[in-house]
Amino acid sequence: MRFLTANPSYLQVTPLALVILLFLLFPVVTIVIVSFWDYNAYQLLPDFIFENYEFLLTSSVTLSAYLKTFFFAITSWLITLTLGFTVAYYLAFYIRSPLLQSVLFVLCTVPFLTSNIIRMISWIPLLGRNGLVNSTLQEINLIDAPIEWLLYSDFAVILAFVHLYTLFMVVPIFNSMMRIDRNLIEASIDAGASAFQTIFQVVVPLCKSGIAIGSIFVVTLVMGDFITVSLMSGGLSASVGVLIRNEISLLQYPAAAAGAVVLLITVLIMLSIMFRFINIKKEL
Amino acid sequence: MKKGSVELVGVVKRYGESTAVRNIDLHIEGGSYCCLLGPSGCGKSTTLRMIAGHESVSEGDILMNNRNVTLLPPRKRGTALMFQNYALFPHLNSLDNVAFSLKIAGVSKQERHARALEMLKLVNMETFREAFPEQLSGGQQQRVALARALINQPEVILLDEPLSALDPFLRTRMRAELKNIQQQLGITFIHVTHSQEEAFALADQVVVMNNGYIEQVDEPIGIFSRPRTGFVASFIGGHNIIQGTLTDSGLSVGERRIIALDRSLETGADNSASVSLRCDRIQISREPFDIAQPDPLQVESVEYQGSYVHLRGQFSDGLGLSVFQSDADYLASPLHAGDRAFVGWRHTDLNPLRPGGDAFSGL
Numbered sequence: 001m002r003f004l005t006a007n008p009s010y011l012q013v014t015p016l017a018l019v020i021l022l023f024l025l026f027p028v029v030t031i032v033i034v035s036f037w038d039y040n041a042y043q044l045l046p047d048f049i050f051e052n053y054e055f056l057l058t059s060s061v062t063l064s065a066y067l068k069t070f071f072f073a074i075t076s077w078l079i080t081l082t083l084g085f086t087v088a089y090y091l092a093f094y095i096r097s098p099l100l101q102s103v104l105f106v107l108c109t110v111p112f113l114t115s116n117i118i119r120m121i122s123w124i125p126l127l128g129r130n131g132l133v134n135s136t137l138q139e140i141n142l143i144d145a146p147i148e149w150l151l152y153s154d155f156a157v158i159l160a161f162v163h164l165y166t167l168f169m170v171v172p173i174f175n176s177m178m179r180i181d182r183n184l185i186e187a188s189i190d191a192g193a194s195a196f197q198t199i200f201q202v203v204v205p206l207c208k209s210g211i212a213i214g215s216i217f218v219v220t221l222v223m224g225d226f227i228t229v230s231l232m233s234g235g236l237s238a239s240v241g242v243l244i245r246n247e248i249s250l251l252q253y254p255a256a257a258a259g260a261v262v263l264l265i266t267v268l269i270m271l272s273i274m275f276r277f278i279n280i281k282k283e284l
Numbered sequence: 285m286k287k288g289s290v291e292l293v294g295v296v297k298r299y300g301e302s303t304a305v306r307n308i309d310l311h312i313e314g315g316s317y318c319c320l321l322g323p324s325g326c327g328k329s330t331t332l333r334m335i336a337g338h339e340s341v342s343e344g345d346i347l348m349n350n351r352n353v354t355l356l357p358p359r360k361r362g363t364a365l366m367f368q369n370y371a372l373f374p375h376l377n378s379l380d381n382v383a384f385s386l387k388i389a390g391v392s393k394q395e396r397h398a399r400a401l402e403m404l405k406l407v408n409m410e411t412f413r414e415a416f417p418e419q420l421s422g423g424q425q426q427r428v429a430l431a432r433a434l435i436n437q438p439e440v441i442l443l444d445e446p447l448s449a450l451d452p453f454l455r456t457r458m459r460a461e462l463k464n465i466q467q468q469l470g471i472t473f474i475h476v477t478h479s480q481e482e483a484f485a486l487a488d489q490v491v492v493m494n495n496g497y498i499e500q501v502d503e504p505i506g507i508f509s510r511p512r513t514g515f516v517a518s519f520i521g522g523h524n525i526i527q528g529t530l531t532d533s534g535l536s537v538g539e540r541r542i543i544a545l546d547r548s549l550e551t552g553a554d555n556s557a558s559v560s561l562r563c564d565r566i567q568i569s570r571e572p573f574d575i576a577q578p579d580p581l582q583v584e585s586v587e588y589q590g591s592y593v594h595l596r597g598q599f600s601d602g603l604g605l606s607v608f609q610s611d612a613d614y615l616a617s618p619l620h621a622g623d624r625a626f627v628g629w630r631h632t633d634l635n636p637l638r639p640g641g642d643a644f645s646g647l
Contacts, residue, residue: 183371186338191385191432192359201388205375 035257052258084169092177152234169214176210286314288439288472295344322493576628
């Protein structure tokens with residue numbers, strides 16, 4: 001009691017600490033424990049074995065799934081970054097009226113009014129074999145046969161990722177751009193910089209933190225995703241998330257847990273690299 | 285002709301419906317220190333930004349060294365702008381901030397750092413070359429900003445209220461340094477300010493602006509001793525403005541008072557005219573004296589200002605006057621609010637004002 005009255009700040013962090021303990025730390029610890037258990041077709045067998053990891057780390061399926069996942073993550077990251085930066089730049093520097101700025105910003109969030117799944121499914125009638133895109137292209141005689149790779153392909157997966165996550169890039173980048181003193185842009189022009197030089201010498205370095213935060217969002221979301229990949233690839237591509245989900249549906253919980261732990265470590269390593277680029281305190 | 289002369293010919297700036305700068309003609313001598321002085325919103329900053337090339341000109345031309353630069357981008361004009369908040373790049377240290385324009389121009393790292401260091405030495409900041417702007421004080425940031433403006437050897441430096449972000453003590457010191465550097469380099473400085481004190485201390489040529497117009501262009505002494513309009517007289521302070529009607533015997537103020545004049549006045553419609561009278565040129569005494577007004581002034585307030593005392597008073601006919609009395613005279617026979625005193629002035633101290641235009645009514 002005396003300790004708490006002397007350090008009231010401990011009392012203040014208790015609620016958050018409890019929430020994190022209950023909803024983050026406890027599940028993760030459970031997963032780690034279960035990942036060492038044994039299992040058969042019917043039940044989980046508490047144990048301490050490394051077989052789950054052994055199988056996971058030696059299987060070629062894991063390797064190809066990881067390669068696929070990295071491919072999705074990097075491609076979606078590059079595209080969302082380019083798109084997000086451009087949109088944020090346009091909103092922050094070209095739109096002068098604050099009202100129009102907020103209206104356009106809200107407009108960007110409109111897709112978020114529906115659920116992820118619905119937004120993904122709505123691509124299907126558009127991209128399918130007899131979908132809108134293919135039939136239009138055929139109608140105007142640009143193609144003879146429908147394009148096969150529009151749906152149920154890596155293209156479709158990445159398209160969905162870009163559609164889902166570009167806003168996560170736009171928001172933090174826009175936020176850091178709005179903090180850039182407009183005089184700095186003029187100072188850059190005064191120094192003789194062209195528009196591109198101003199962007200790369202002044203704007204990009206000054207919204208490095210926004211770019212890093214957006215990248216963290218996009219990369220973690222894509223790395224952990226299974227629903228987009230399975231829906232949009234039609235089961236043809238397997239990301240790490242898809243593997244884990246398959247194991248869960250086969251009730252192979254320890255194997256799924258081991259997969260989750262390895263994925264968690266991978267993502268944490270990626271995050272620790274990205275956090276080196278930002279001063280998180282400055283962004284809050 | 286000296287390098288760095290600037291000329292504005294019929295320059296107009298409109299923002300949609302409103303006009304910020306109305307038809308300005310101005311010649312600034314190369315190598316001189318020019319201050320654009322005026323209250324906020326008078327168009328002085330807009331004028332500076334048009335000279336810098338950061339604001340397009342709606343009408344008219346801007347000439348530099350007799351070359352029309354109206355449509356040229358900032359870098360092609362040979363000007364450098366120093367911003368009010370200095371606008372140093374927060375992600376670059378002092379040296380790289382100063383070297384920024386050289387980097388843009390593709391100068392090698394070694395050479396641009398050498399030249400930037402030279403500039404930092406000029407402003408006594410070479411020991412802070414590694415420091416980032418957030419680690420520097422206001423005065424230090426200003427020096428770095430000045431070095432950055434100087435690095436391309438511009439012919440004209442444009443300063444947008446450069447001292448307003450500093451505390452008063454530092455302001456006077458930096459003011460002296462600015463003047464020093466200007467004289468050392470012999471380049472044109474155009475400095476925007478709303479402080480007449482700053483303009484008087486620095487400028488060879490003061491341009492007083494109001495409402496998008498130029499009210500007066502003169503040396504500081506000329507501005508203070510012969511303000512041309514009621515606005516100038518009231519904006520620079522220390523002046524009484526006496527309005528009346530011109531009659532054969534002088535300026536008629538109120539119902540009975542006639543103020544004798546020794547020179548002709550320009551009159552507006554219905555013969556109205558006004559003169560300015562410096563507060564420190566009014567003699568004040570408890571006893572009547574030879575050039576005193578016949579009736580006494582009722583003293584309303586007394587403010588001690590150090591080297592002088594500011595007395596405000598009113599005649600019974602409503603004419604109010606401000607008087608600066610030297611502290612020695614004041615202490616010899618202190619006046620208090622409510623006292624009556626006689627005031628007088630020499631006719632030659634009355635400065636005719638151009639009719640029309642309104643007085644400055646406070647910041």
